[in-house]
Amino acid sequence: MTKARDIMTADATxxxxxxxxxxxxxxxxxxKVGSLPICGTDEKLKGVLTDRDIVVKVLAAGKDPAAVKAGDLAQGEAVTIGADDDAAEILRTMGAHQVRRLPVIDGHTLVGIVALADVARALPDTKVGDLLEAISQN
Incomplete structure (x- = not known):
């Protein structure tokens, strides 16, 4: 059974x-990435910052990117997946929350990221197609 740790990109910065x-x-x-996990001083994950967040919420809003803190863009509790969660849980979580990237945690420690591209490489085309449909509904 494929687990998150099997398909994730390790060493998330x-x-x-x-x-x-x-x-x-x-x-x-x-x-050369399009997103970064946001980590607090307590080493806990606060959210995920994407290149789109920077463009839409900072630049297009006329804010100074040198003044806005990454943590200011963290929204609510971060959606994550456990390192030992299986592929079905990855698909369910991505689909339910309509996200293309999931931070992977082991306990409370960030150990990697599962991106849509990782899922596409690791799982059958039909499962990936179903996921794309689920996350593209809005």
Whole structure:
């Protein structure tokens, strides 16, 4: 049975909740990624910051990316998946929350990210198609 830890991208790099959105954008460019988990000073996951969040919620809103903190863009409790959760749970969670990326936690520790691309590489096409339909409803 395929588990989250089998298909995730390990070594997810966090952006600190107190770091600026500008720092986050630079880190995304350096790592060639479109999102970063937001981690608090308590080492707990606070949310996920995406390149789209930066464009829509900061730049398009006329805010200064050097002044806005990454943690200011964290919305509610982060949707996560356990490292030992199976593929069915990954699909259910992504579909139910209409997200394309899931931070993977082991206990309270961030251990990786499962992205839609990871799911597409690891699971049968029909399951991936069903997931795409579920997350694209809005």
């Amino acid at each position: 966090c952006i600190g909740a107190n770091e600026t959105v500008l720092e986050a954008a630079k880190k995304m460019a350096q790592l």
